[in-house]
Amino acid sequence: MSSGVTIGQAAAFVRVTVKTVRHYHKLGLVAEPERDGSGYRRYTPDDLLRLVQVRALAGAGVPLAEIAPLLDAEDEDFAETIGAVEQRLAAQIDELLARRETLRRLVDGNRALLPERAAALLERMPEHGFSVEDVELSRQGLILAKAMVPERFDDHLAAIEDALLDPDFVALSRLGAESATWARDDPRIPEFAQAMADHYLAHPQHLRIVTGMQARTDTTARYRVVRDFGSEEGTASERLLALVEAHLREAGVRIPR
Template structure:
């Protein structure tokens, strides 16, 4: 341990400064060495110096409780570092998986339910962006959408939207997406949100009109705006 580090501990009030002898030297005893070891171990564990200073006046029980909490924090950090290490190794091996396994399974379900490859690819890209930019909320948003699409009636609403992509704006055969029966479970429906992609709507007028219709009907049925609609984006 360097003299500079010891001086920092003196300045922060972590270690009392011993008196100097006639030659101007400070003499540290065994207890000082033990205190230094404790301080260094806690600092290496990532404990802030202010917290270490507070622990100096803690009772034995309080100190042991603090050590258990620090141990738990270290365990969480180690778990996170191992996960990061695993992703780095996947990247090095060329097998990067940007989405959780359950999201991949959901994308397979979309194809099985009849969604077009265009829709599945769009959803994949969307969730990659969501997990990259909002990692703390992404899994909650995903579960919310997955729950919505598990409802056959609501799923059909989005299937109709997906399949209307290639319709012309003036196509007389155009039909509006079917709306789920409002006599369904309103308590369940009102708790759900979904993602309505709007990027392709700007390029094609028919899907643009349908997007607005789907958002309106989803809001009417569930009592909540669809994630990605204009209203929810402003909110």
């Protein structure tokens, strides 16, 4: 009677697939038994032990390329390698936990790509009379601003928070949101642009909403990406913004072109 077990039995005992056992053979992790008189490869207890060891190390995160020398290593080298694997696994666990937290934050769109401070600001906007559409546009604009000029984003938020405490600024901002529905040649636009520029010039802390988004590198390009969001060419919003910037430049405020 032939001793040992077949490859199918060996795979079942070790709780891997036959394909995995053959892959271990191909990599040289486990020696491939010779065929017996019946033409079957028979796996001895030593072969099964080696398979169990390989499977355990692979399951623990040890790269397959490191397993063969590890099994033949001295105790000290084995412990050192296992320690390195443990560190890698700990880093992977931290990354997975961070990903899980991001997924949870995605349930709340405001908190997925923005800090708590920005999310809180957006949540307060309806209290100032801004519509759901206004809040969503602001959310998207803040996400873009944070990505384009991250080093200035906190200052940008601080300026907006301060400005929202001013009823005059809130009224102008609401009118600005409404102006998006106007025709580009609406006669109210020049007067409104002048009023907005005058407010900024009279309140330098609010002016930082505009000037604070000037990055240290690629200043003009980054500024224009944020500036052009929500104000497509040929619209009332684009004309209004251009006029406000023109008034500010005339007053000596540095605005990228």
